[in-house]
Amino acid sequence: MRSLKEFLDQKVEQYNQPDFIPNDPISIPHRFSKKEDIEISGFFAAILAWGQRKTIINKCLELFQLMDHAPHDFLLNHQESDLSSFLSFKHRTFNDIDTLYFIHFLTWFYRNNESLEEAFLKGQTNQADAMESILTQFHQVFFSLEDAPNRTKKHIATPARKAACKRINMYLRWMVRSDDSGVDFGLWKRISPSQLICPCDLHVDRVGRKLGLITRKQTDWLTALELTQKLREFDPLDPVKYDFALFGLGIEEKYG
Template sequence: MQDLKGFLDEKVNLYNRPGFIQNDPISIPHKFTKNQDIEISGFFAAILAWGQRKTIINKCNELFQLMDNAPHDFLLNHEEQDLRPFLSFKHRTFNDTDTLYFIHFLSWFYRNHESLEEAFMIGWSEEENAMGNILKSFHEYFFHLPDSPPRTRKHVATPARKAACKRINMYLRWMVRSDNNGVDFGIWKRIQPSQLICPCDLHVDRVARKLGMITRKQTDWLTALELTERLREFDPIDPVKYDFALFGLGIEEKF
């Protein structure tokens, strides 16, 4: 185990650096300085993060150009006619109906709250294993408005459907993890890094299996928990830093 920890620590140091940002969807929130803009752009970037990374980044840039590259201001102050250009926005199965509901919810939310972190506090507790409840509660809250389209629910994963929740876990890593390396933002303080669950995307899943860190055959919520438990053996305070190592090995080194 010590050999594996040393190997992964080395890869964390290699990939948890500003050079990682440019070709990754995290580059989108790094374009902003205001916390609310970071939260909003990061949320959209994470939700849209499937497919080729270059395409994801291009679609996010397209989306925020429609908001004059000031998403928080747009959400608070847009008028009905300002929504028309979004009728042509689409990324894979995320279409105009989904886009407009996301804007609707976030506009409503930011008129009543300072930070999107508050939406994740509904199911929060100090327990290390609180993330399942946090994500279930967030999903229910996000879609509690009367006109939420049933089709849009699939775009915000929940452990209630046994999903691995890779994109929402990635978003939380961005917002919660805090170090001096300049990749993750660490602007949310109530959820602790020790509570985060490793985003189990295709590359992470493949590398973790090669390293013998996952035994479950399928990739679901329990798989993400299994991997995170292994990572906590290496660093119980900040287990999800190893996402950099596993992802970097998978996508950069084709491990």
């Protein structure tokens, strides 16, 4: 019988392929070539990534059409009057208030920084277990503007609330992981792939439990840490590559 590592390695190779892109929210940042556009569109795509993947992709396309498909340029150069068109944008519980604050923060940030990576480096300790600090500090930075709506805070998860932080961990996988498959971008170099935490979504959680990689009953930050620690036993330098295997098994093969 093949070992679990061999099985998962084969599934990584199967699903970490360019044909994974079109039906996944990662297809949104792949529509752009400018680094800042990839960062911004990827951030929105990850944060809006709940529900059916087709719906997520369509909502993201709707959002970036409002930015003339040039999000970085829009953030830097829009007028106050340009924001009225976003009042009708909504995806599930993400509404116009949330959209306008995201635009407000990203506008402020990109007018003062070259890359959104900077916002994630406030908590960087260069230790293997730095991600809790990185995500906690990012949440604080993101909501540091004085008019941050309290309701919007639920859309950026934080380990401080024990959340599994699925969407933000997925975004970091996109930005940080680098290999020859062409799916993840590998744009950011000051966070190590070894520091990443596996995005613990419904499919990954189910398959992880089926394979004995998760024993914790609930799904929270400690669950994501438990799963990632197991995956580090298979590949300590790039544990989150196994997200492809677990997600693919769950959504494509209905495993578990």
